Amino acid sequence: MILILGGTGEARKLAEALTERGVEVVSSLAGRVARPRLPVGEVRVGGFGGPEGLARYLRENQVEAVVDATHPFAERIGANAATAAERTQTPLLRLARPGWQAGPQDDWHWAADLAEAAEMLADLGKRVFLTSGRQGLPAFAHLDDLWFLIRCVDPPEPPLPRHHELILARGPYEVAAERELLGRVDVLVTKDSGGAQTSAKLTAARELGMPVLLVRRPDRPATETAETVPAAVEWVLHR
Template sequence: MQRLLILGGTTEATALAQALPTDRWIGIVSLAGRTRQPLTIPAILRQGHFGGVDGFVNFLKAERINAVVDATHPFAAQISHQAAIATDQCQIPLLMLVRPPWEPQMGDRWLVVPDLAAAAARLPGLAQRIFLTTGRQSLASFSALKDQWFLMRMLEPPPPELPLPPGEVLCDRPPFTLTHELDLLQRYHIQALVTKNSGGTATCTKLAAARQHEIPVVIIERPALPEGDRVSTVAAALKWLDQQS
């Protein structure tokens, strides 16, 4: 039996763990630990950070890992770079399972920016009531904007010490229907959407809702990922694993 480390926290990571051939692979799914109640995953589960590259290397050796699939969120660039360095040092094969980014469609009013700071700087003069869907870790980047009102959607409440912009926190878990998103934009009189280009289908309906309401979308580009083997589907990841076993 070979031992596979899946860097998780995404629907793709869960799907890969569920589809893993258990006659050949023992799956270990690692989560950063930010979600207090993670979804049930059919594999050995570990939570928390590795402690940098050195900690990552120590874990790979101690757990006798034979291969790693990085199925983290497209914006979790730090752990992806650490995984690339650690697996290279240990001479362990690494695959990145990366969902395709969203692409603008006819009728979209996208304003593409490189990072959170640029997104916050783009909002004054653009809109006053904003739907913010960049996650609780990013809220402080918008806390200086006192003339805007934000509907801040996230999985879990932010910690009490985190500085927030004016507005309302909405805790909810995807997927979201188009009807739900359209109702949300209308009910809160939303004038602009701010989101990361995460890709996937679980939250893409907010883009369709913004298109129908003809409101601008400030969309944050993905950070650069390390070089290496990369696929976009669980099926392709399983095929890659077949070549490793």
């Protein structure tokens, strides 16, 4: 049995591709989204209880290999997976889509984390399109002199920026719609998630000549890595 740590589009595609090839797959979702898009095959929702709990799950279920196909910013589960795989001697693959790359017409600015992004905002604009996820919103809550157009999938919990408007939506998004939203702000803030599902906002910002403030990906444990679903499928089949 293969355990896929999922929640991403790549994880769903991998589960489908492996199931079609007769591989037994269990996809694990963190449960942070109220109505997640479910992959084919067996699905479990919720945490494992740290690396010890994950290691126990791997042993008890005779997991043959683990594919960490979580979001690029899900660093905790990535660290837990690396530790549990090492303790149980279970093969581990990280399925990580490449990050976004700036083109010659892009006005991109990079921050190490959300806290640094909040510090940099005042120099880039007063009206902000914030698409960094609901869990990171407290990092911007103290910026009372800025206005935020906030987009996330599920309703966020406080603290939130004092001056804001909330949009609840799930990608993929169209360039034309993103251009219309960006017409209301001065700067776009997002994480370097990579992939095409939410990249339309970057295209719209480029067309408008708008600055984009991107948060760099956190470090992940060193492990074997694939950038595409077909490469991950081949890795699993060779196990």
